[in-house]
Amino acid sequence: MATLIGKTFSQATRSFLKASNWSRLASSLVIAEHNGSDVVPLTYNSIGAAKQLGGDVTVLVAGKDCSNVSKQLAQAEGVSKLLVAQNDIFDGFLAETLTPLILETQKQFNFTHILAGAGAFGKNLIPRLAAKLDVAPISDIIGINGEREFVRTIYAGNAIQTVTSSDPVSLITVRGTAFPPSGPTGGSANIEDAPSVAVSYDLSKFEGQELSISERPELTAAKAVISGGRGMKNGENFELLYNLADKLGAAVGASRAAVDAGYVPNDMQVGQTGKIVAPELYIAVGISGAIQHLAGMKDSKVIVAINKDPDAPIFQVADFGLVEDLFKAVPELTEKL
Amino acid sequence: MASLRALVGCKRVIDYAVKIRVKPDNMGVVTEGIKHSMNPFDEIALEEAVRMKEKKIVSEIVAVSCGPPECQETLRTALAMGADRAIHVEIKGEEYQGLQPLAVSKMLAKLIQNEKVDIAFFGKQAIDDDSNQTGQMVASLLDWPQATFASKIETEGSDTLKVMREIDGGLEHIKVKLPAVVTADLRLNEPRYATLPNIMKAKKKPFSKMSSEELGVDIKPRLQVKSVVDPPVREAGSTVENVDELITKLKDVGVV
Numbered sequence: 001m002a003t004l005i006g007k008t009f010s011q012a013t014r015s016f017l018k019a020s021n022w023s024r025l026a027s028s029l030v031i032a033e034h035n036g037s038d039v040v041p042l043t044y045n046s047i048g049a050a051k052q053l054g055g056d057v058t059v060l061v062a063g064k065d066c067s068n069v070s071k072q073l074a075q076a077e078g079v080s081k082l083l084v085a086q087n088d089i090f091d092g093f094l095a096e097t098l099t100p101l102i103l104e105t106q107k108q109f110n111f112t113h114i115l116a117g118a119g120a121f122g123k124n125l126i127p128r129l130a131a132k133l134d135v136a137p138i139s140d141i142i143g144i145n146g147e148r149e150f151v152r153t154i155y156a157g158n159a160i161q162t163v164t165s166s167d168p169v170s171l172i173t174v175r176g177t178a179f180p181p182s183g184p185t186g187g188s189a190n191i192e193d194a195p196s197v198a199v200s201y202d203l204s205k206f207e208g209q210e211l212s213i214s215e216r217p218e219l220t221a222a223k224a225v226i227s228g229g230r231g232m233k234n235g236e237n238f239e240l241l242y243n244l245a246d247k248l249g250a251a252v253g254a255s256r257a258a259v260d261a262g263y264v265p266n267d268m269q270v271g272q273t274g275k276i277v278a279p280e281l282y283i284a285v286g287i288s289g290a291i292q293h294l295a296g297m298k299d300s301k302v303i304v305a306i307n308k309d310p311d312a313p314i315f316q317v318a319d320f321g322l323v324e325d326l327f328k329a330v331p332e333l334t335e336k337l
Numbered sequence: 338m339a340s341l342r343a344l345v346g347c348k349r350v351i352d353y354a355v356k357i358r359v360k361p362d363n364m365g366v367v368t369e370g371i372k373h374s375m376n377p378f379d380e381i382a383l384e385e386a387v388r389m390k391e392k393k394i395v396s397e398i399v400a401v402s403c404g405p406p407e408c409q410e411t412l413r414t415a416l417a418m419g420a421d422r423a424i425h426v427e428i429k430g431e432e433y434q435g436l437q438p439l440a441v442s443k444m445l446a447k448l449i450q451n452e453k454v455d456i457a458f459f460g461k462q463a464i465d466d467d468s469n470q471t472g473q474m475v476a477s478l479l480d481w482p483q484a485t486f487a488s489k490i491e492t493e494g495s496d497t498l499k500v501m502r503e504i505d506g507g508l509e510h511i512k513v514k515l516p517a518v519v520t521a522d523l524r525l526n527e528p529r530y531a532t533l534p535n536i537m538k539a540k541k542k543p544f545s546k547m548s549s550e551e552l553g554v555d556i557k558p559r560l561q562v563k564s565v566v567d568p569p570v571r572e573a574g575s576t577v578e579n580v581d582e583l584i585t586k587l588k589d590v591g592v593v
């Protein structure tokens with residue numbers, strides 16, 4: 001193996017291998033997430049994480065319709081190969097149908113890492129795949145220290161855990177906000193058909209989606225996020241936040257309290273069990289700042305809190321705190337910006 | 338359909354309201370003398386099973402917990418909330434420190450087979466390790482369909498569940514054939530409190546104990562924890578007097 005490396009790889013690669021003491025070069029498979037027409041942005045963060053592992057990055061795109069998405073992903077920076085599996089059976093991206101496909105792909109290519117974004121799609125899929133391969137999956141990583149060493153948060157982000165894996169392949173979900181996305185262009189991947197598998201599965205069935213339609217940027221990818229909590233009092237008052245959001249080109253989020261009270265839909269929830277965001281600017285309006293909410297936003301660059309209770313815990317993490325009635329402060333802020 | 342047998346996974350975790358502390362040796366968090374409770378998502382999973390029993394869809398509910406002797410309290414709570422019997426897979430000391438979702442999933446899958454369960458309920462994630470893996474892995478090991486992050490469950494005919502799932506952009510509807518695994522999201526239901534009479538009655542409900550060896554599962558950890566540290570502390574911020582000052586400060590740091 002040593003002579004093979006000596007002959008094949010450049011001096012730089014060899015010293016890199018020596019420096020990091022990694023046993024072999026990684027080869028990663030990223031499972032693309034898409035909606036049939038566009039790539040979900042989180043996929044580019046997963047490719048970004050795969051690039052940090054070194055070695056070749058292969059992307060698998062599976063679905064009922066992959067044509068447009070394949071075109072997009074073939075151009076993604078850093079992707080060397082794109083495997084495409086277009087089949088009606090993948091409608092709805094059920095973990096039950098994708099798992100045999102990925103197992104077959106793994107059998108053929110023997111990747112050292114299999115990654116997906118830590119959204120609902122990846123969280124649903126990766127553990128199912130891991131159990132089939134008999135490996136311990138690693139959820140929601142925020143850092144890569146080596147080929148088998150990963151960093152993640154536990155206890156709602158109140159502790160940071162570093163783990164090393166003794167499994168031959170690492171199955172990982174990637175926290176999008178922790179890894180810079182790979183560029184959407186600049187690459188030219190070879191496109192190949194994914195290994196074919198005879199999947200006929202009728203134990204689960206995709207029946208459809210009800211997606212929240214929003215003109216505003218997607219919550220996890222937005223540069224600015226404005227979130228409302230119980231202090232908003234009702235759903236209509238969120239209009240105040242939408243007005244401010246439009247002024248800033250921001251996305252609108254919410255605390256669990258606001259979602260549970262029925263002010264806004266659940267996919268707007270920021271927190272330990274909702275979305276994790278890390279924008280340039282996070283404005284928390286009428287949010288007390290429970291541990292579970294902080295878990296979803298405390299890595300934001302600048303945090304602003306607007307709350308009339310000066311003792312609200314949110315002020316402990318806010319860079320700028322304004323103790324004032326939100327119904328006065330938010331319209332004023334919108335007007336003056 | 339009144340003959341479905343349900344199993345509910347109940348994890349004992351540090352109470353959600355406790356502010357955790359990292360151990361001085363940076364190998365874990367302080368758990369001694371700290372208030373523990375049932376993982377909030379498991380309470381929701383259990384509540385759903387109990388409601389299905391009240392609708393005569395489910396005939397028996399088995400609550401299971403894997404961990405130290407203190408898990409018995411968690412299981413007593415489950416029995417008081419409406420589970421019919423409990424199984425404690427006792428895992429102590431160092432083995433418990435290294436217990437990971439893959440090993441737990443293997444034990445649960447074994448129990449599900451032994452107990453001839455038709456529907457397995459789990460919380461979507463435990464609030465301590467935040468893994469969000471166990472339900473999916475149990476489904477995988479059994480080759481059962483999985484309905485994760487469920488926010489509404491209905492039955493259709495005698496062998497199908499219609500499940501509404503919480504996904505990134507909104508909601509999704511799927512159907513799964515039984516036997517199946519369901520993981521509960523926050524908005525599935527509002528769990529009930531155990532009443533005093535039910536807590537008393539729970540003491541008389543069947544309770545069995547077993548070991549990982551009896552289940553024939555190797556629980557050796559696959560992931561080695563290298564360190565557990567505090568997250569970086571944010572520098573203290575400042576309070577601004579009014580909206581104008583806020584705007585000035587935001588402009589100074591260049592975010593607006």
